[in-house]
Amino acid sequence: AQTVTQSQPEMSVQEAETVTLSCTYDTSENNYYLFWYKQPPSRQMILVIRQEAYKQQNATENRFSVNFQKAAKSFSLKISDSQLGDTAMYFCAFKSYNNNDMRFGAGTRLTVKP
Amino acid sequence: EPEVTQTPSHQVTQMGQEVILRCVPISNHLYFYWYRQILGQKVEFLVSFYNNEISEKSEIFDDQFSVERPDGSNFTLKIRSTKLEDSAMYFCASSEEGRQGPRGYTFGSGTRLTVV
Numbered sequence: 001a002q003t004v005t006q007s008q009p010e011m012s013v014q015e016a017e018t019v020t021l022s023c024t025y026d027t028s029e030n031n032y033y034l035f036w037y038k039q040p041p042s043r044q045m046i047l048v049i050r051q052e053a054y055k056q057q058n059a060t061e062n063r064f065s066v067n068f069q070k071a072a073k074s075f076s077l078k079i080s081d082s083q084l085g086d087t088a089m090y091f092c093a094f095k096s097y098n099n100n101d102m103r104f105g106a107g108t109r110l111t112v113k114p
Numbered sequence: 115e116p117e118v119t120q121t122p123s124h125q126v127t128q129m130g131q132e133v134i135l136r137c138v139p140i141s142n143h144l145y146f147y148w149y150r151q152i153l154g155q156k157v158e159f160l161v162s163f164y165n166n167e168i169s170e171k172s173e174i175f176d177d178q179f180s181v182e183r184p185d186g187s188n189f190t191l192k193i194r195s196t197k198l199e200d201s202a203m204y205f206c207a208s209s210e211e212g213r214q215g216p217r218g219y220t221f222g223s224g225t226r227l228t229v230v
């Protein structure tokens with residue numbers, strides 16, 4: 001069974017600085033997808049960025065980028081130029097090609113300080 | 115941008131009662147999901163639904179739960195005989211693709227269920 005581990009329950013960063021959130025996962029599969037979701041205080045789950053395992057190039061979405069290390073099964077999220085609106089819970093998620101069960105990590109609570 | 119809509123946003127029910135949580139997925143999406151998040155815990159998969167039937171379900175999704183797509187737009191989760199431990203945030207999600215979809219799921223804002 002796939003598991004997703006986020007080892008940082010809480011993190012904080014100064015506004016305009018850069019922060020990296022860690023995620024590791026365990027799978028025996030070769031084809032899968034990885035996601036980062038943001039959950040602000042409103043509790044809605046918002047897709048931040050996604051990565052397809054067969055792509056070597058790291059995904060980038062504006063201020064958000066990932067460092068995908070397939071061999072190490074690592075998928076970290078880098079947030080550049082942090083903004084107050086980035087304050088939220090961030091969940092790393094894994095989805096296999098072979099089923100519809102998206103597995104989530106326990107989350108990292110990020111606080112951006114003014 | 116298209117949204118997944120969930121109603122109600124908050125539901126309080128007495129233990130033992132039945133509740134129905136409602137979701138309107140994005141109109142051109144074909145795959146629908148329910149997830150649950152107990153306060154302070156991780157988001158857990160409950161069930162996926164495609165072509166008017168359950169395609170996958172987790173061990174959490176026992177006989178107490180059922181899903182239905184009663185018309186062309188709504189997707190409901192019914193919880194029978196609610197227990198205190200059913201208190202959680204319930205998220206509906208939909209996607210265009212199923213297993214091989216790279217785009218991820220679009221989640222609704224959730225329904226906070228409180229069982230008293």
